[in-house]
Amino acid sequence: xxxSECSSRLLASAMHELRNALAVIRECVGLASDVxxxxxxxxxxxxxxxxxxxARTVQDLDEVQRQVSRASEIADAVDFLGEASTSAxxxxxxxxxxxxxxxxxxARRRARAFHMELLAEASNExxxxxxxxxxxxxxxxxxxxxxxxxxxxxxxxFKAQRRKEGPGLLVSLGAGGETKEMVVSALAGSGSLMxxxxxxxSRLVPWVSGDTxxxxxxxxxxxxx
Amino acid sequence: xxxxxxxxxxxxxxxxxxxxLKDRLYLRGFEAAVAYSGEEGLxxxxxxxxxxxxxxxxxxxxxxxxVLRAVKKTNPxxxxxxxxxxxxxxxxxSAFRMGAYSFLRKPMDIDDLLGCIRLAYRDxxxxxxxxxxxxxxxxxxxAREVMREKDLLKDA
Numbered sequence: 001x002x003x004s005e006c007s008s009r010l011l012a013s014a015m016h017e018l019r020n021a022l023a024v025i026r027e028c029v030g031l032a033s034d035v036x037x038x039x040x041x042x043x044x045x046x047x048x049x050x051x052x053x054x055a056r057t058v059q060d061l062d063e064v065q066r067q068v069s070r071a072s073e074i075a076d077a078v079d080f081l082g083e084a085s086t087s088a089x090x091x092x093x094x095x096x097x098x099x100x101x102x103x104x105x106x107a108r109r110r111a112r113a114f115h116m117e118l119l120a121e122a123s124n125e126x127x128x129x130x131x132x133x134x135x136x137x138x139x140x141x142x143x144x145x146x147x148x149x150x151x152x153x154x155x156x157x158f159k160a161q162r163r164k165e166g167p168g169l170l171v172s173l174g175a176g177g178e179t180k181e182m183v184v185s186a187l188a189g190s191g192s193l194m195x196x197x198x199x200x201x202s203r204l205v206p207w208v209s210g211d212t213x214x215x216x217x218x219x220x221x222x223x224x225x
Numbered sequence: 226x227x228x229x230x231x232x233x234x235x236x237x238x239x240x241x242x243x244x245x246l247k248d249r250l251y252l253r254g255f256e257a258a259v260a261y262s263g264e265e266g267l268x269x270x271x272x273x274x275x276x277x278x279x280x281x282x283x284x285x286x287x288x289x290x291x292v293l294r295a296v297k298k299t300n301p302x303x304x305x306x307x308x309x310x311x312x313x314x315x316x317x318x319s320a321f322r323m324g325a326y327s328f329l330r331k332p333m334d335i336d337d338l339l340g341c342i343r344l345a346y347r348d349x350x351x352x353x354x355x356x357x358x359x360x361x362x363x364x365x366x367x368a369r370e371v372m373r374e375k376d377l378l379k380d381a
Contacts, residue, residue, distance in 0.1 A: 012311070016283065019310030020239050023331035027245035030335060034252045053248060063241055109311075112238070115285045 001145075006138045007085045010103075013110040014074050014081070020109070021071040028060035028067070077105040084133040094133035096160035096167055096219070097123035103140040104158070111144070114152030115177065118144070120159075127160035129167040129219050139202045139217060143171060143187070150186035151179025158217075169217040170207065184212045231346045233257040234275035236266035236292060237308070238284040242331075246279075249335055255342070263287030267295055274300050277326075277345045279338070282309040282316060290323065297324040304345035308333065 035057050038045045080102045084094075101120040111118045129136070140158070147156060155174030160167070173184065190204050207214035233250065235257050237243040247257045258275065260266035263284050270278070278296065282289035293305050307320045310331040317328045326345045329338060359365070 012313075016311040019331045020242065023310060023333070024239065024242045024245070026332040027242055027249060027335075031245050031249050031252075034249055038252065050248075050251070053252075056248070060245065067241075109283070113283050113285055113288070 001138065001141065003085070003134050003138060006141050007081060007134070009110070009141065010081055010106040010137065011078065013108070014078050014106045017105075017109040018071055018074045018078075021067045021074065024067045025064050025071070028057075028064045032057040032060060073105050077102045080133075081106060081137070084137060087132075087134075090132075093128050093130050094136060095126035096129045096136065096169055097127050099133050099136045100140065100158040100160055100169055103137055106137075107141070107144055111148075111152075114148040115154075116144075116147060116152045117155040117174075119155065119157040119174075121157055123160050127162055127167050131219050135202075136219065139219065140169075142202075143190075143204065143217065146186045146190050147183050150182040151177075152183070153177035153179045154183050163216075165218065168219050171204070171215040171217055173213050187215050188212070231255060231277060231342065232273070232275040233342060234260060234266065234269055234278045236260045236263065236278060236284075236289070237281040238262055239281070246335075250339075253335075253339060255339070263289065263292045266292050270296055270300060270303065274303055276349055277304045277306060277342050279306050279308050279342070282307060282320070283311045290319065293320065293323050293325060302349055304349050306338075306341055306345060308338065 031053075035049055035054055038049050039054075080098070097120070101122075104118040104120045107118055144156075147154060154176035157172040157174055159170040159172070161170050162168075171187070173180065173187075176183065187204060188206060203218045204215050205218065206212075207216050233255055235243050235247060236259075237246075238261055240261055243259050243261065247259050250257045257279075258269055258273075260269050264287050266278070266280070267287065269275075278292075280289045280292055289307065289309065293307070296303055296305060301324070304326040305324065307317075307325050307328045308331060309316070309329075312328070312330060320328050326348070327341045329341065
């Protein structure tokens with residue numbers, strides 16, 4: 001997988017998610033409009049509105065707010081992806097916490113298809129890494145693919161951290177289904193995620209020996225955790 | 226409120242969307258059943274086959290393509306309208322090859338969806354009658370043409 005394919009896949013996932021958010025907004029607003037129109041008409045038309053539907057349109061307004069936030073979050077993530085794609089190969093550093101957060105938004109719809117939930121734990125301050133944001137997105141998508149190809153059905157949480165060896169991402173597996181063990185095995189056996197590119201190597205290793213819930217995605221130059 | 230007799234099944238994992246769509250269809254005189262996954266959709270088709278299914282493509286577990294394939298195998302006369310937030314030209318072509326009646330993208334206008342549902346139902350119900358009338362009048366070529374799509378769907 002190259003940067004272009006990574007970008008296309010994440011964009012497709014984000015657009016799918018965005019269309020769903022817009023569809024919910026359209027239907028919620030549409031229902032409110034339908035009910036208001038029937039009420040304005042009065043008589044039998046108004047009486048035929050099922051009990052509870054009017055109350056529901058009020059709740060739907062909250063849903064519209066939620067979906068607008070969801071759409072806005074996706075738009076921000078797509079902006080980030082656009083910038084990362086444009087500056088790929090030229091950018092000297094990125095904030096790993098921000099990249100992980102953007103990745104989770106972009107890949108959310110794709111994750112849903114595999115019964116996976118992606119989470120990015122917030123960081124109080126940026127965790128700078130001397131890597132291109134697009135390369136880190138590529139690594140995160142590689143981790144995602146490993147989990148999905150092993151059956152998915154697991155919660156995956158990313159936390160940007162700085163260890164003495166350098167910056168990286170703690171990959172934690174949360175609640176999962178029957179395939180969780182297979183996901184653990186696949187992650188444990190993945191080792192080097194991407195071929196060494198100009199001295200930069202990404203490696204995925206157990207956080208501590210024998211730990212089956214936490215992995216360290218090392219993003220340092222030729223370093224191992 | 227008089228309900229139209231079209232039996233509609235909505236299959237989509239986006240719960241809020243599908244519930245609201247169901248309500249909007251109700252206000253327009255249509256009763257629709259709802260399934261929140263491909264598995265549930267297939268169970269409902271087996272239990273009470275609808276006239277028209279409005280089907281999402283990308284769902285966890287059994288996805289829309291698998292549902293479409295299974296439905297066309299067991300209930301080839303059921304019309305399937307794809308309604309998806311995903312979907313490029315390749316997905317659209319695949320869906321039509323597998324026997325989908327139409328391919329719509331979210332967000333859609335409810336009147337467009339309703340128009341599509343009505344057309345799909347009309348084709349399902351009326352085609353055999355139209356073909357029979359043509360054949361009775363001696364126009365066997367047109368009768369064959371009308372039924373051709375139906376037969377192709379059965380072979381899919």
